[in-house]
Amino acid sequence: MGTEIPRVFDFQTSIETLRAHHWRAFADAYSGCAFNCQYCLYKGPDDYGRHVRTIDATAIADADLGILDIGTSTDPYQPIEATEKRTRTVLEAALEQRIPVFLLTRGTMVERDVDILSDLAREGLVEVCFSVITLNEALASRLEVRAPRPADRLRTAEHLAGQSIPVSFHVAPVIPGLNSPADMDELGFELAGISGRHVFAAVLGAQRAFWGSFYGVMDDAAADCHSIDEFRAAYGRDLDFERSAAVTCGLGPASPTLMPLREGVTRGGALFVSENFPHLTTGALEGGIYRWKLPTVYDMAAWVSTRPGTVYWNEFDHWYQEFRPGPELTTLVKSLWDSRELFVGAAVKSDGSDGPVGYRTTSVVTESARTTLVARRAARR
Ligand code: SF4
Known part of the structure; x- marks a missing residue:
């Protein structure tokens, strides 16, 4: 030992x-x-x-x-x-x-x-x-x-x-x-x-x-x-x-x-x-x-931006597992993926439909992590 x-x-x-x-x-x-x-x-x-x-x-x-x-x-x-x-x-x-x-x-x-x-x-x-x-x-x-x-x-x-x-x-x-x-x-x-x-x-x-x-x-x-x-x-x-x-x-x-x-x-x-x-x-x-x-969130976003069309979890996870993130970390990322919080402040947006959550690249970052967190708090009041 x-x-x-x-x-x-x-x-x-x-x-x-x-x-x-x-x-x-x-x-x-x-x-x-x-x-x-x-x-x-x-x-x-x-x-x-x-x-x-x-x-x-x-x-x-x-x-x-x-x-x-x-x-x-x-x-x-x-x-x-x-x-x-x-x-x-x-x-x-x-x-x-x-x-x-x-x-x-x-x-x-x-x-x-x-x-x-x-x-x-x-x-x-x-x-x-x-x-x-x-x-x-x-x-x-x-x-x-x-x-x-x-x-x-x-x-x-x-x-x-x-x-x-x-x-x-x-x-x-x-x-x-x-x-x-x-x-x-x-x-x-x-x-x-x-x-x-x-x-x-x-x-x-x-x-x-x-x-x-x-x-x-x-x-x-x-x-x-x-x-x-x-x-x-x-x-x-x-x-x-x-x-x-x-x-x-x-x-x-x-x-x-x-x-x-x-x-x-x-x-x-x-x-x-x-x-x-x-x-x-x-x-x-x-x-x-x-x-x-x-990968940080921004590395993940950069990868999504290389994919044609909308990326769903299975495709993303296949790539992510190459980094050997471990089950708990994978669960965390998946939960943020599903809640649409993962890419807040990055140049990626969700598909907005009611089905499985998917993401695709966008040309602009429309919101920062900070403004989004503050805005969410204000909306709940
Ligand atoms: S006080 Fe904090 S930021 Fe400064 S050296 Fe120590 S741990 Fe780092």
Whole structure:
């Protein structure tokens, strides 16, 4: 039996995760995160950054879940890792069991584990993704309160890339109006030059538990922002949440900030990928560890758009099962397919008849996920 890996769980449990994530198995070594980013989706109402705990080893990674995603809900290289070394233990277990790892961090301590990461990289079993949303130090220190400086993250990423460890970047969240178009272009260009591979982008998701305090943080940062008015136009202070999970703004308000990033990344020679928008899918990532990726809703929509006429479940499921999604995930996707919620915010529409639910491509996205959720709530009143 191999070394135990702390809390491995299936993250694909809702329409929100199907929109944003292309991995299934997530592993956390800690609960809480001392970096205390103001926009963190996992903060909750209490002080997320003050009570970081280790999580006991409870599970062996299930090979059927595929790749391990480390660092989605807590940073694996926050200060506690210096003494606890739980992340290093997970990496050792992954190497021992030949489990592929996608590691997401804002931490520079990852340099300590170059030895294991190099071994994993030699077998095509790892990618280290650095999260950087701005090169503006004043904004970074306001929004990512105790995380290492962006310039230090870039230096660390360069070091890893120099050791032949696959490196990518996550610009998440992209916050409309935070950076100027020129700054986003420069950010994309720099990240592309270091990675040489791909840069992901995800537009800010609002969450009920932290939205009020985050809006206040943005008010305080107004003088450092490119345009606080752009931010305010994209998101209301009093968002009407249908559920607790994240909702994003539409592509229109995000475009002035998002698209220059894409231009910078492309000019820098890397692939730009955004899971938020239907024409920017993860479909192009097929090599390396991405051979284990699952389709997001937008990848599904892109596939539907390749089919002639209306697509019904059996045809879709035949394609979907090639990704080995597992029975529970398949049931979730089927229920969203039947309720006509799966493709909300994508360029696919249902056939509208009373018979079996089918979908076909359309040339425009007529509604965003956010506006639809809000509108549904209003309609029920
Ligand atoms: S580093 Fe990640 S998990 Fe930690 S506070 Fe920031 S966004 Fe949240």
